[in-house]
Amino acid sequence: MQLQDYANVLVKRWWVIGLAALAAAIVAFGVSRVLPREYRTQAVYLASPNQFDFGATMALRNTLNTYRELVVQPDVLAQLSQQLRMDVSGERLMQDVNMQPRPDEQKLVIEVDRPTQEQAVALAEVVGQRLEAESIRINASQEGTARVNVQRIQSPRLISTSPNTRTNVLAGAILGLLIGILLAFVLEFLDDTLKTTNDVDRFVGLTTLGAIPTVDK
Numbered sequence: 001m002q003l004q005d006y007a008n009v010l011v012k013r014w015w016v017i018g019l020a021a022l023a024a025a026i027v028a029f030g031v032s033r034v035l036p037r038e039y040r041t042q043a044v045y046l047a048s049p050n051q052f053d054f055g056a057t058m059a060l061r062n063t064l065n066t067y068r069e070l071v072v073q074p075d076v077l078a079q080l081s082q083q084l085r086m087d088v089s090g091e092r093l094m095q096d097v098n099m100q101p102r103p104d105e106q107k108l109v110i111e112v113d114r115p116t117q118e119q120a121v122a123l124a125e126v127v128g129q130r131l132e133a134e135s136i137r138i139n140a141s142q143e144g145t146a147r148v149n150v151q152r153i154q155s156p157r158l159i160s161t162s163p164n165t166r167t168n169v170l171a172g173a174i175l176g177l178l179i180g181i182l183l184a185f186v187l188e189f190l191d192d193t194l195k196t197t198n199d200v201d202r203f204v205g206l207t208t209l210g211a212i213p214t215v216d217k
Helices: 003-012 014-034 054-071 074-083 117-140 165-190 197-204
Strands: 038-049 097-102 107-114 148-162
Touching: 003 014, 003 165, 014 165, 038 054, 038 117, 054 097, 054 107, 054 117, 054 148, 074 117, 097 117, 107 117, 107 148, 117 148
Parallel strands: none
Antiparallel strands: 038 107, 038 148, 097 107
């Protein structure tokens, strides 16, 4: 097939392509509406050691990992759940709460996923409070140069929601468009009828001597 033939197929089967894209977009919209919504909040804490040198940087990495292990664990999360009267197990909240140590940036990032924005904000808040409490407790038993000060630099705020209906509909429409184009060429391949004199000349290799014209009644 020549380039013009591909273009002719797309023009001829435009309704197939459009219908496939529309159907895929509708399905994506329906799925996005059916799936449960989830809100993600984020809080950021600055972790600054009292002494800045190579050894302190390595110690900071270990300290931040220790904070994460002390805070993001089932028993602590169960206590925070009871504090907020959420009635959610600590094991379940282990899937919703994530604390990312970033020693190179001297930061601890807390991210929480919950079915409502209020719960996500509240849980990120109490997790951050527990982090600060653990920092104070550990610093009390450390020498001055070994202490790591934790300070919140970003309050819990909403950063994303899922599913994203607009994004899903757009992705569905693009996928449907690709499927429609593929389907258009499949239908064209399966259609072996000759419709014009050019088809006879090209595919049969015979010269057309005459044609029966159509007459409008």
